[in-house]
Amino acid sequence: MAFDLDNLYRTTYDAVVRFLYRKVWDADRAEDLAQEVFMRALHHQPEKPRSWVFAVAANIARDEARSAIRRRKHLTLLTHEPIASPAPLNDVHEDLEQEEREAEVKRALATLTPRDREVLLLWDAGLSYPEIAEQTGLAVGAVGTTLARARKRLVAAHDAIEAARGTTITRGEERRAAASS
């Protein structure tokens, strides 16, 4: 079958950006990397394009994570200060809430093993079990098991994070109440 980059781009772009975003946690960077993935696809014209783009996206994200660590070390040496994020443009509360939720999910995802996380993100990106198996080297039958474990762990980790946050808020309120009385 002829390689149809146009179709591949239209049908998988969103999923690739989402997949990359959950690896690099920077929307602009994720889009840059997605463009890079499709550029490579254009050159390689792979036989199984959908699996191929996600395999390349995973590799690019891994390289990006390594270089990000290097950059961060360098910046720490230069400034000793955290880099400021751009000021929010939309509703502040809405943005803060979204950021908070996202941070919780990010932390919950970080508690998963790399394999569980990879399988979960690939499924969420729209790959089928056989495609995930091909990319991760798992048996097709093991994808369901891994996915089941990953989902349970993600939910459990998120619950634990939420519970801890609830405790912190309650303690903060108690302290404030004690101070005011």
Added chain:
Amino acid sequence: MRPHLPEDELHAWLDGQLSPNQRAEIAEHLLACLRCRALEGEVRGVRNRAGALLAFAAPRIRVPRALPATLPRPVRRRLGKRLLAGGGAVAALLALGIGLRPGVTPSTGRPIIRPPTLATALVAQPVPRPVDAAVDAPVADRTLTLASRVAMAPNVVARTPVVNASHRPLRPVDPMAGVDPGEGWETTSFHEAARRSRGALARLDGVAVTQVRLTPSRYGGRPVAMTRQVLNDGRAVWVIEGAAEDLGEITRVLSASGLRLSAATRARPDYIGPDEAPVRTIRMAMVAGYLPVDSLDALAGERLRLD
């Protein structure tokens, strides 16, 4: 009957990743096994929550920018040719010099478009393309998140007058047309079916009914009913209601034909047998269709009317 279903198999079942035979086997088992049905509910909950959590961790900027302009020349020429050969509206617009801004709503400044065609991205700024492009459908089906469920809700649950049901424009190819659960089914009017079901015909509230088929239950009592209903976008769904034992065989046939089924809901029971010792039957209802299981569950949860 096989022993209880393992959890990972239920995940695969809900993900639609099993063969028709496996699907039929699990559907049959679930109808008969309370414990596995409970486990299926738990698995469904975990699966939905994990999907919803991942939806929170999605980038908010959704306007893809142009690919870097460093493509080797031969490739650019090839893409240009493809673009022109396809007679793309984008190329025509660009050739005419119509300067469309990227898809940003002037009032809010929010992006309104989804990925542009690759050719567009290569040539110029993104140009809006129709949101309902059919090519997105397979991916959207499988990456169903909370957000996409909310987005599709207006299509699914909007109220449709039953009167005009026969005049509704359907898709040229209706996938449900060929579904036949077997011999012995009788097509009847909605009112006749409701009468024979003693006023307790399961159906989706506010969705047009186009056909009702009945077959006598092998266990007595009200007949088994399949009510065909058409959603606002022309897609058909069947509401199947009958004694739990009757439904096993029907769901096996439907699953084998590639249909997806919602979780079974308890319908109004029948009391059959002699007056002095009537037996209370278990009747179930479920929604079948070529839709993601989440959508079918949402329909069953929010719209299923059992009277």
